[in-house]
Amino acid sequence: MHIDLSGKTAIVTGSSQGIGFATALGLARTGARTVITGRDTARLEKALRRITDDVPGAAVDAVAADLSTSEGAETLLAEVPAADILVNNLGIFEPKAFLDIDDAEWRRYFDVNVLSGIRLSRLYLPAMIERRWGRIVFVSSESALQIPPEMMHYGMTKTAQLAVARGLAEVCAGSAVTVNSVLPGPTNSEGIAGFVAELGAGSGLSLDEQVDEFVREHRPTSLLRRAATPEKVANLIVYLSSPQASATTGAALSVDGGTRRSVV
Structure with missing residues (x-):
């Protein structure tokens, strides 16, 4: 299968390392103009160099912004007014006992892991629907379905992402815009x-x-x-971003190495 995204603009949030970086690299290899984001300018510059070294001539931009805030989202929108592909990968995690998680921490996890994707989808979705082509992918986790007791706040946000993604897919019915979730495992x-x-x-x-x-x-x-490796997870995200995946929407697709003991 040859995936060609030439002429498309893709935004990958939280993409200076890990799954986000692997996804940005994979999209750059397809010919998409790829925008990486993060808060750490030095890390972003390093990631940018790694992509251009791997894909000479790639169209890659970096935007430094805190996308857990509305100000950060507006900064990104000013730099990239329109996108064909939005990969909501930004996320944080930390093992912490339930009794040690205060209200502020619950809100912080929701702001970073959930509200960032909601906000960016709200900003970029209207133009996708108008153009009648678009892809939104939420990077959730197998922890959305198997809530880890050692980091319940993280699991909660991953479950919330599934609900948002499915709801957005319903909103986009008949528009040729697809919305899906990917559930990586370890x-x-x-x-x-x-x-x-x-x-x-x-x-x-x-x-x-x-x-x-x-x-x-x-x-x-x-x-x-x-x-798994970040590249293996990124492969599924790149596929969902492609024209070949036009019949897949409203789905929550696992790439968890069979961690979840279920056939669906």
């Missing part, structure tokens, strides 16, 4: 690797081995018995 991204490294300090295992051991111990239902 993925060997920078964020997970750093967290696992702290847990496995002094184990004698390499970082990749520590991540895979974490999956086997803490996600024992995984059929892969190891973590």
